[in-house]
Amino acid sequence: MKDHTKNERWVYILEGEHGPAARVKDLVLLGYDHFSKATPLTDHVHEDAYEFVYVDQGAVDWEVGSENHHTNAQHVIHTSPGERHRASFDYIGPSTIWWIIIRDPAREKEWFGLQEKEHQTFIKWIQSCPRIQLVSKDVVVYFKRLKQLLQQQNTELLEFQLRHYIMEILLHILHHPQLVVQSQNMHTYTQQLKERLLQNPSARYAIGQLAGEMGLSESHFYRVFRETNGQSPTAYMERVRMDYACQLLKESKMSITDVAMELGFKTSQHFATVFKKMIGLTPMAWRKQNA
Template identity: 80%
Template sequence: MANHIKNERWVYVIEGENGNSARVKDLLLMGYDHFSKAMPLTNHVHEDAYEFVYVDQGVVDWEIGDETYHTNAQQVIHTSPGERHRAKFDYIGPSTIWWMIIRDPAQNKEWFGLQEEERQIFVNWMQNCPRIQLVSKDVVVYFKQLKQLLQNQSTVLLDFQLRHYVMEILLHLFHHSQLVVHSPNMHTYTQQLKDRLQQNPSARYSIEQLAKEFGLSESHFYRVFRETNGQSPIVCMERVRIDCASQMLKESKMSITDIAMELGFKTSQHFATVFKKMIGVTPKAWRKQNMQR
């Protein structure tokens, strides 16, 4: 079913706009992306701004400077001013993300209209907060409200409401008050499943088998797994295999067909299709690019 959903992108650039939204100069950009297949996301940098990205669905790997970071659904990752960043391998895989770019509070004494003492609190927090934070899905409500306001701009209090919802998002992160996981046991089980697949990537597990292991009905297991991980069990398992494939393409001289068979794909064509959907390029192209690094 997901294969029939096209990529969807919405981006709003505050600067250059007229009207009430233009008065909120500390919110530079905001966007929403739904990727049904891998898309380019190459190196970029925000010299005077922070970027916050909330992963609503899927799994996204990032490179910030020389470090690699792994994010799952319900996690927010941020970059600081001047940090060069990109999706790992320059492609972001199937996922849904919300993001916003806001001006550095340390460089603007009138930041979002806060008093000096309040602004300094945010300055200190942003300079020291964890790179990745877990938040509840409630934060999506505020992103959607921001999107709706920017699309309609039908109220004279728009600038006030924009500031309000940006603050709500930041406060979700600042207070660490919503470290809610739908099922801690499911998170543990998911990691165990990934470990099993890394040891034996050709293994194939049905939803029926996994649900029986976890002690739930198939439909209940599927729902809890997707709510907890932001992706279906099948997509999660395929992602592990593709990660294994990336390493094998880099570290071995095995043919692409042999790698496909080693990972349990019925044909090299099916393997190539799944690989390109998740990584953004074919196995052959990825191997060539990676060997040039």
Template identity: 85%
Template sequence: MTEHIKNERWVYFADWEHGPAARVEDLVLLGYDHFSKATPLTSHMHEDAYEFVYVDQGAVDWEVGEEPYSTNAQHIIHTRPGERHRASFDYIGPSTIWWMIIRDPAQEKEWFGLQEEERQIFVKWIQNCPRVQLVSKDIVIYFKRLKQLLQQQQHTELLEFQLRHYVLELLLHILHHPQHVVQSPNMHTYTLQLKERLLQNPFERYTIGQLAEEMGLSESHFYRVFRETNGQSPTAYMERVRMDYACQVLKESEMSITDIAMELGFKTSQHFSTVFKKMIGMTPKAWRKQNTK
């Protein structure tokens, strides 16, 4: 993603709409975000609702309560009613996400128009849903269809039914389908191992050739599978891991910005600051001032 591309956002607010769509009150919010640069995403919660976030492209680190969670492309993460959550370090890096907020089925007797027995099945499924899971890319079809329906200028008699249908189809895709495997489960495991190696030795500069050789793949094949699995290039992924590490050091130590740049393998502090601002949204100096007492 390049810097000249602007962030894109589309959000549907149930309470602000009119016509049949407004009667689907259990769909609180539906949204799409394309972040071309680091953007603030601070702590918040939904008192009586669940939020589901699907990562279409990129890698996003989250904090739910005090627990950290990492997501890559084809991951979906959810939060429960009353759980405070945010993007790690209050900033979400370049990525594309779809997200949906729905009312808690345990508290809504007429949840999406289901019969009591059906509603209780969803209550059980949603309460036992893994925090983070892999899903098929097909899930985007349901998000896009919902968006198209909500953007209709004319509300037909079937709109309310269609909206309920696609929300429930999307939830079934998340809650009741077996976890889908991304294009390469081995690459997913390798990505997590690579992240650990970078956090332990952030100054290391691995070439795509080196990484491909470790996996026993050609450079072109490695690059394609890595991008399909993680939604971004190996270089972009490794740079994001280094910037997350830099945030931790800036917050927890008094190391100079120059020393941090050297530890991360940058030749100059100016280059480090440029990359940091692109990923995090502000200079290292400004970020440290904002995040330390």
């Protein structure tokens, strides 16, 4: 993952816009976020719009209604109109995401200027879209082009170009075959590793040990793991432990020291340092906030 020293954000909001871009009324919001540290992402809802979030780097856990979902790099997760959603525990960890919010085509007669037959096809696709799916990194090219166009807005064809790139993004998401990403086996292994850590959070696994389990060299394992998950094996395992720590702090009466010991930290001070780096608050402050 690119090593930024601070969070980065860019957001386009239709409301208040003027000129050609404002005529593309079915694009509600478009954004990019790079989170270098844990950042609040709390409960919210879009009453008449769909939201699609592409995880470019990192791993993110979500709550949509009463459902929990895990996403890795190259995953898209979407929410339908009226669905409440948030990052798990109201915090999103270090990651990079692109997201787009568009009006519900079933409620808009002239949705992105499509003809009736095309309009009905998109309604069918969007209503049957899986909650999470794998999408090629090629989609990022179109997100970046949209961002550039909206920042400059100096072309006579802006309105047409915006619609074109939005359609390209939606086509990648809605009508794109499920992909075998860098390593489907690594995706499966990552989930198994997470389950092992949750069962025994104090366990510490060396890269060489994990690589041996996959039958790979350390360097090859590290590269494929990072390409698949958007972060190093060590960072991923620490994130799993911190998510589990949040669960213990919220749902149990264990002391901070006992939580640290449960997760295999030699001192509560070391645990608190790692927790604050990844979650954004000290364990005690997080517990008070989420009591």
